[in-house]
Amino acid sequence: MGSENFIFRIDDRLIHGQVTLGWVKPLALEKIYLVDDACSGDPLSCRLWETSMPPKVELHILSKEMFARECQKIKLENSLLLVRNIETAVSIVSDCGVIPEYINLGGIHYCESKKEILPWLFLSASEMNDIKKLLCKGIRVVARAVCNSKEVIIDRPFLEKFGECDER
Amino acid sequence: MNDLKIFFLTHGTLCNAFKALLEYLGADLSVIRPESVPLNENESADDYRKRLLSISSGCTPLFITDIPGGTPDNCAKRVITEIGKGYSISGINVPMIAELIRFDSFKSPEELTEALIRSGKNGIREFYLQDR
Numbered sequence: 001m002g003s004e005n006f007i008f009r010i011d012d013r014l015i016h017g018q019v020t021l022g023w024v025k026p027l028a029l030e031k032i033y034l035v036d037d038a039c040s041g042d043p044l045s046c047r048l049w050e051t052s053m054p055p056k057v058e059l060h061i062l063s064k065e066m067f068a069r070e071c072q073k074i075k076l077e078n079s080l081l082l083v084r085n086i087e088t089a090v091s092i093v094s095d096c097g098v099i100p101e102y103i104n105l106g107g108i109h110y111c112e113s114k115k116e117i118l119p120w121l122f123l124s125a126s127e128m129n130d131i132k133k134l135l136c137k138g139i140r141v142v143a144r145a146v147c148n149s150k151e152v153i154i155d156r157p158f159l160e161k162f163g164e165c166d167e168r
Numbered sequence: 169m170n171d172l173k174i175f176f177l178t179h180g181t182l183c184n185a186f187k188a189l190l191e192y193l194g195a196d197l198s199v200i201r202p203e204s205v206p207l208n209e210n211e212s213a214d215d216y217r218k219r220l221l222s223i224s225s226g227c228t229p230l231f232i233t234d235i236p237g238g239t240p241d242n243c244a245k246r247v248i249t250e251i252g253k254g255y256s257i258s259g260i261n262v263p264m265i266a267e268l269i270r271f272d273s274f275k276s277p278e279e280l281t282e283a284l285i286r287s288g289k290n291g292i293r294e295f296y297l298q299d300r
Contacts, residue, residue: 013213017179017238048245052237109212119209 004077005029007147008098010089011106014039014082015052015059018106022146023080024057031058031079035067035088064091071096086123086130093137102140105154115162118143118152128159172277173227174202174268175220176260177240181206186232186265195269202268207240217243221250229254230277232264232284255281263291 007023014034023029032053039045040063053059062070071092081098083089085108092098107120114122121143123131131141131154144151152158176183183204191197203223207216220231220243229251231244236258248254255277257264267287274280 013239013242015237016213016242017235020237021235044249048242048249051245052242054237107212109215110210111212116210122210 006076006078006100007080007104008089008092008100008102009080009082009104009106010084010086010108011082012084012108013106014084015049018146019080019082020052020054020057022149024054026147029057029078029080031060033067033074033076033079033081034059034061035064035081035083035092036061037063037065038084040066064088064095067092068096071098086127086134090130090133093134093139099137100139102142103134105141105143106145117154117162120145123162128162131159132156169274169277169280171226171228172230172280173224174200174230174232175223175244176202176204176232177207177220177244178204178234178260179207179238179240180209182234186260189262190265190268193266193269195271200268200271205240207243213239213243216240217246220244220247224251224254228277230281231256232260233258234260257281257284257288259288261288261291264288266291 005027007027007029009019009023011019014036015032024032034049039049040061046061049061050059083092089103105121108122109120110122114124117123134141135156141154142151143154176186183206187202187204190202205220205223216239224247229247231254233241233244233256235241241256241258244256248256264284264287267284274283
């Protein structure tokens with residue numbers, strides 16, 4: 001799953017300017033699959049996300065369960081798969097067999113007990129361990145705000161600089 | 169119009185410049201009472217939304233945001249649905265802001281938002297020389 005203009009992004013702001021102007025438009029992506037249990041169960045939230053979409057780009061909002069059920073039928077080329085957190089990304093990789101060439105870390109913002117990795121990327125010990133699970137599957141994990149900005153490779157040596165990761 | 173309050177919402181501190189510009193253009197800020205609310209680089213969407221919710225209490229907010237579908241715009245729409253009232257316009261630009269100079273001549277928020285959108289759109293013009 002490496003050649004079809006497919007982006008798998010983790011971003012706690014979900015659909016916003018960096019996503020629509022920094023990824024969808026320059027890569028001419030045609031669809032966004034937003035996999036998020038909270039959004040998919042809330043019709044008002046779905047409507048609000050629809051209003052954030054650029055013209056002519058399809059938005060599909062699915063729960064994790066719906067995505068797991070449908071993913072074999074979904075054509076991911078020319079699309080962006082967007083999730084709110086690393087835990088959901090791990091679950092999509094493990095349960096749905098979606099193994100992208102790389103996973104893009106967009107913004108994961110500060111809250112208590114998280115460490116600053118980059119100005120827009122704060123990770124807890126548990127999230128760092130989740131990233132290691134993705135690395136074990138052979139998936140590259142890169143932090144990058146928009147598609148033409150410099151990527152920061154998040155690998156084991158990088159994570160170990162921040163400590164507190166279990167060796168699982 | 170009495171409880172209408174105007175908020176400029178942008179990524180980073182650009183919103184402060186719009187507020188300053190409004191004063192520079194001669195507007196009476198004591199009448200318009202605009203507030204600028206920057207989305208800080210490391211601020212989560214949820215924290216920003218809570219901040220908007222808190223400053224919108226007791227008024228009808230008119231949010232003027234930078235990018236359609238950007239985080240400030242998304243949060244503005246969420247706050248409006250949460251408090252059950254308010255207005256949001258995206259695509260802030262200087263011609264739009266300049267319209268606020270005659271803020272007290274508008275009879276309703278709808279009349280104001282219509283004028284802001286019209287000025288924002290009409291303010292984008294192109295000029296070029298065909299033969300150099």
